[in-house]
Amino acid sequence: MKKKVNPAKFKIGNQIILKGERKRVKLEIASLYDYTKINIPIEVIRGLEDGPIMFISAAIHGDEINGTEIIKRISQRIKKKSLKGTLILIPVVNLFGFYNKSRYLPDRKDLNRCFPGTRNGSLGSQIANVFMKEIVSKCTHGIDLHTGAIHRTNLPQIRACIDDHQTKKMALSFGAPVIINSKLRDGSLREAARKKKVNFLLFEGGEALRFQDKIVKAGLNGCLSVMKDIGMLKTYENKTVKNLPFIAQSSYWVRAPHSGSFRILKKPGEHVEAKELLAVVSDPFGENPYNVYSKEAGVIVGLSEIPLVNKGDAMIHIATSHGNAKTKLKNNIVDVI
Numbered sequence: 001m002k003k004k005v006n007p008a009k010f011k012i013g014n015q016i017i018l019k020g021e022r023k024r025v026k027l028e029i030a031s032l033y034d035y036t037k038i039n040i041p042i043e044v045i046r047g048l049e050d051g052p053i054m055f056i057s058a059a060i061h062g063d064e065i066n067g068t069e070i071i072k073r074i075s076q077r078i079k080k081k082s083l084k085g086t087l088i089l090i091p092v093v094n095l096f097g098f099y100n101k102s103r104y105l106p107d108r109k110d111l112n113r114c115f116p117g118t119r120n121g122s123l124g125s126q127i128a129n130v131f132m133k134e135i136v137s138k139c140t141h142g143i144d145l146h147t148g149a150i151h152r153t154n155l156p157q158i159r160a161c162i163d164d165h166q167t168k169k170m171a172l173s174f175g176a177p178v179i180i181n182s183k184l185r186d187g188s189l190r191e192a193a194r195k196k197k198v199n200f201l202l203f204e205g206g207e208a209l210r211f212q213d214k215i216v217k218a219g220l221n222g223c224l225s226v227m228k229d230i231g232m233l234k235t236y237e238n239k240t241v242k243n244l245p246f247i248a249q250s251s252y253w254v255r256a257p258h259s260g261s262f263r264i265l266k267k268p269g270e271h272v273e274a275k276e277l278l279a280v281v282s283d284p285f286g287e288n289p290y291n292v293y294s295k296e297a298g299v300i301v302g303l304s305e306i307p308l309v310n311k312g313d314a315m316i317h318i319a320t321s322h323g324n325a326k327t328k329l330k331n332n333i334v335d336v337i
Contacts, residue, residue, distance in 0.1 A: 006050040006085050012042060012134050020048045022080055027134055029095075029127045038096070042135075043089040045078055051085025052230050054141040056223055058090065060112045060189060062097015062104070063208040067145025070219040077224070082234050087227070088135055093127075101209060103150065113187035116195070132192055141170070141230060142193050142200045143223055147208050147215075148302055155268040155301045156205035156218040157319070159190075162247070166199050172245065173229035174201060174222035175238065177269060178301055180248045180319050201226070207305065246299045248319035256281055256309035258290040263307070266300055266316070273297045278316055281309065296320045 010017045015025045026039035056074065058067025071091040078087060092098045094111045105111055109124045117128025136142065148154040159182035162168035171179045182202075184191040193200040203222060206215035221238050228236040256262065260281040266272060272294045279292040292315065302317030309315060 006047070006053070010044065010046060010086055010138070012044060012088070017044045017046055019046050020080060021046050027130065029130050030123060040090060040093060040095060043075055045080060045083055045087045045089070047080060047083035047085055049084045051083075051232050052140045053086045053088070053138060054143070054227065054230075054232060055088040055090060055135050055139050056143045056145065057093050058145040059092040059098050060094050060144060061110070061146065061208075062094040062100065062102050063150060064103070064147040065098070065209060066147045066206045066212055066215050067203070067219065068092055069211045069216045070145055070223065073216065073220050074223055077220075083232060084234065085232050087232065088139065090135065093131065103208070112189055113185070115187055115189050115192035128192070132196070136189070136193050136198060137196055139198050142198050143226065144189055144200070144202050145219055146202060146204045147206045147210075148204070150208045151305045153207045153268060153303055153305055154204045155299075156203070156215060157301050159202040159204060160200065161194065167201070170199055170201055170226050170230070173226050174203070175225050176203065176218065176222060176245060177243070178246045178248060178299055178319055180251060180301070246319065246321065248298065248321050251298070251301065251317060251319040252295060253314040254278060254292060254294060254316040254318065256311055256313045256315055257292060259310045260290070261307050262292065262309055262315065264303065264316075268300050268303055270300050271298070272300060272318065292316070294318060
């Protein structure tokens with residue numbers, strides 16, 4: 001982990017933020033056809049005392065906006081006098097997708113597959129390059145906030161490389177009901193941050209294009225808990241009861257065995273055994289049913305919200321521990337918050 005530092009002058013773009021200051025910054029990333037400049041909105045909050053430098057980002061996928069609301073509430077909650085170190089809040093990274101209510105950039109590229117980027121590459125590559133240079137490379141810690149893709153919902157969960165002790169400690173302090181020991185993906189912000197030796201968590205929760213209060217509260221409490229745990233917040237009492245999380249070593253999607261419409265029998269957070277009945281796919285009259293079963297035991301962490309499927313479509317996402325972890329269950333369902 002990088003040393004805890006808090007330089008007297010902290011610069012993002014052409015803006016300098018001093019200790020004890022709070023400032024909104026517009027970071028230029030691109031321009032439109034008519035030369036209108038596109039700027040990422042950023043808030044930098046600096047304490048007077050030394051401490052970690054953390055960024056919290058949202059909407060790298062432009063339609064995943066629960067994180068935008070989480071950051072809004074963090075901004076309203078944090079006071080300079082209660083902060084050690086520097087907090088950088090980025091509520092919307094993919095402005096193009098955010099404007100169009102879309103996951104992607106205008107060229108249909110996924111920004112979270114463009115990192116670390118290059119100065120003269122594609123639009124996504126340029127945005128990633130600026131984000132790495134101006135924000136990630138200056139930080140000791142980071143949290144990136146996501147939701148399920150369009151028409152899917154996710155149980156609140158952390159994805160991280162928990163083989164690293166410091167990252168695992170952060171993940172546990174977040175307090176999500178499920179932690180997935182997730183492999184790095186080429187081109188992702190998580191991979192690029194790890195290469196910069198930034199302790200990094202990815203939070204997933206809820207649906208795209210929604211503000212869901214329960215999910216937002218889980219993300220808000222989680223971020224503040226991490227900040228308290230790493231020494232950024234002098235005082236923060238999380239009144240939410242934290243149960244032992246389900247620590248998963250992998251996950252898999254259960255896919256439709258036949259085309260049709262399905263009736264789901266389980267909920268996100270529910271524990272299932274191997275070969276347990278999860279859903280039933282049938283024709284429009286409810287006839288010719290096909291039962292859908294789990295392959296391995298685990299916890300349901302994601303569901304398709306569209307009950308119409310073609311054979312092979314992803315329906316239910318299950319996190320598995322392979323016998324390496326246990327979880328406390330309440331009524332056979334992992335507590336969401």
